[in-house]
Amino acid sequence: MSDVETAPTHDWNGDSGTRWAANLARLDVMLEDFGKAAITAANVRAGELVLDIGCGSGTSTFPLAEQVGPGGHVLGVDISEQLVEIARAAAPIGAPVEFRCADAATTSLPAGSFDLLFSRFGVMFFDDPVAAFTHMRGALKPGGRLAFVCWRGAQENDWVRLPMSAIRDIVEPVPADPTAPGPFAFGDRQRLADILAAAGFTAIDIVPFDTTISYGRGATRAEAVDDALDMAFQVGPLSRALADQPEDIRARAADAVRAAFAKRPGETSVLIDGAGWIVTARN
Numbered sequence: 001m002s003d004v005e006t007a008p009t010h011d012w013n014g015d016s017g018t019r020w021a022a023n024l025a026r027l028d029v030m031l032e033d034f035g036k037a038a039i040t041a042a043n044v045r046a047g048e049l050v051l052d053i054g055c056g057s058g059t060s061t062f063p064l065a066e067q068v069g070p071g072g073h074v075l076g077v078d079i080s081e082q083l084v085e086i087a088r089a090a091a092p093i094g095a096p097v098e099f100r101c102a103d104a105a106t107t108s109l110p111a112g113s114f115d116l117l118f119s120r121f122g123v124m125f126f127d128d129p130v131a132a133f134t135h136m137r138g139a140l141k142p143g144g145r146l147a148f149v150c151w152r153g154a155q156e157n158d159w160v161r162l163p164m165s166a167i168r169d170i171v172e173p174v175p176a177d178p179t180a181p182g183p184f185a186f187g188d189r190q191r192l193a194d195i196l197a198a199a200g201f202t203a204i205d206i207v208p209f210d211t212t213i214s215y216g217r218g219a220t221r222a223e224a225v226d227d228a229l230d231m232a233f234q235v236g237p238l239s240r241a242l243a244d245q246p247e248d249i250r251a252r253a254a255d256a257v258r259a260a261f262a263k264r265p266g267e268t269s270v271l272i273d274g275a276g277w278i279v280t281a282r283n
């Protein structure tokens, strides 16, 4: 088991959604390279019908819509009312997009109708991933494609590894199941391949994708480190580990996490290592 705490509590239609919405701009900077790599792997063609799973505020839905063009269509499904509202408000006039607030694992979808199931970090939260992927595969045309990006393990991702290691001696780590629903549920490549195979997918390809993440930005180096600290306190496992801690513990944790980020390079940002899987498969 990883010694990085990865608490499985994700209330996407509540607190997690609110935090995500409040940090949208910097999360989009953080996730940009991953999303572009997934869209490239998806090989979208004009006129296609696409399902964007866990679409959030629509950051991946809109470029997908540009690629399918006026003859195509993209349906974004997300369980967070708040994020779906943001996506609807941001949709360019006339774009071939539609958003639905629903659980992608169970929402009714037209059988055999989509060319592509896509996701940018929206598929790791299902309680029963085999059932969820089986359900969504039922909406794919025969020969249709699956393409998504998800995180590799917490130990390979500095946005979690650095802060959680920094507070190890301050807050007792909560042992967690690394396969529980959450950002790192698909960290284990074989487990992910087994889930997709059990859901009926073929031609499963899981490729590592590594990039440098700009985590925290500012006019000066000190501002950037403070911004990285603020972000870690608001989104992700650190925010959950510290949620119920008293002020003195939170202050000690802040000093330790700031020192950890300060060791990373960057001038007006904190540059950290990010590691994902780019996953493709066929129906």
Ligand SMILES: C[S@@+](CC[C@H](N)C(=O)[O-])C[C@H]1O[C@@H](n2cnc3c(N)ncnc32)[C@H](O)[C@@H]1O
Pocket (backbone or CB within 6 Å): 012, 013, 017, 020, 031, 053, 054, 055, 056, 057, 058, 059, 060, 077, 078, 079, 080, 083, 102, 103, 104, 105, 119, 120, 121, 122, 123, 125, 126
């Ligand atoms: C890490 S965020 C990614 C959001 C968006 N794809 C992006 O890249 O900005 C995960 C998203 O998955 C959504 N989500 C989690 N479980 C879901 C489910 N069962 N059905 C639909 N959406 C879900 C959350 O509400 C959240 O918007």
